[in-house]
Amino acid sequence: MIWLESPTNPLLRVYDIKAISEFAHTRGILCVVDNTFASPYFQRPLGMGCDIVVHSTTKYLGGHSDVVGGAVMTSNEEVYSKLRFNQNAIGAVPSPFDCFLTMRGIKTLAIRMEKHAANAQRVAEYLESSRQVNRVFYPGLPSNPHHELARRQMSGFGGMVSADLKGGVKGVNAFLSALKIFTLAESLGGVESLVDHPATMTHAGMSGEERLAVGITDTLLRFSVGIEDAEDLIEDLERGLKNLEHHAATMPMN
Incomplete structure (x- = not known):
């Protein structure tokens, strides 16, 4: 099998x-x-x-x-x-x-999935444009190496987005602490937006070496993008990234 x-x-x-x-x-x-x-x-x-x-x-x-x-x-x-x-x-x-x-x-799968995907596209594009983000993982982005394959075998790119942030684990914590719409939780696929930290949540059962071997860093976040207003979601992410940037600016210099 x-x-x-x-x-x-x-x-x-x-x-x-x-x-x-x-x-x-x-x-x-x-x-x-x-x-x-x-x-x-x-x-x-x-x-x-x-x-x-x-x-x-x-x-x-x-x-x-x-x-x-x-x-x-x-x-x-x-x-x-x-x-x-x-x-x-x-x-x-x-x-x-x-x-x-x-x-x-x-009964509402079609209308929900269309909204999930539209919002996820907006979220992915916004995160990709941020200086505080190392990399965004979303097959709907033309920059994604799997984009063309996804276009061939999928009719939409889905509502899940992952991003690797700058600023280390403390920066990730600063980002998460400022969010008001995205809720920190392991699940996904619901109408509400959630964010997960794989290294300490969904994939905590793997060793650090195992996670890194498959590309899961300590600064990776997984977003289950809900069906809220897209502008509200972008504003929430902007709030988190500004807090991350502020945290980085106030870190003591060695």
Whole structure:
């Protein structure tokens, strides 16, 4: 089995799902894609040849940060039969209320994803223009090395943005402490904007060496861009970056 996610968490790398699926099938291997970041609105991996697609319904499908669940989809009858048997045997079923909340969320998936993506594009472009930011990770930016691939296999670039800030960990803390709209939290995909510090939150289980080996620095932040007014989000980020800049200016010189 080849298991991949595209775009990836937290660096938003995009992989060629069609090519990987074809490679897997030449060797009799199943290809599984975690499509949570893109959502089925922006990316359809089954149509690119993969065998199984998984989603965290807690994220964009639910969309309101009030569901705990997951979903597995397949176009392979043999795989479906095995999954169905195991689900029934193990009892891996969501509660009726979680199903209700997920179905409610799916009703607004299209309009939410369009707004998430539009806001994320604005946020990514703003962060890329800042002197306080080393690098921005978002496939919607023309400067991103995965931009053309994302354009080919996705119908939109999604609502997740990551950025590596200047100023060290203290600078990151100064930035985070000034935010009023972005909430510091690990989750993502809800209507509200969240920011995560992977090194101490989602990816804290990895050693420092392991994180650096895959590009996750101590100054990396991951933004789940919500559907608030874009100008309010930019203003919030500007407030954080100004505090970072002020912190850097007042640091004692060695």
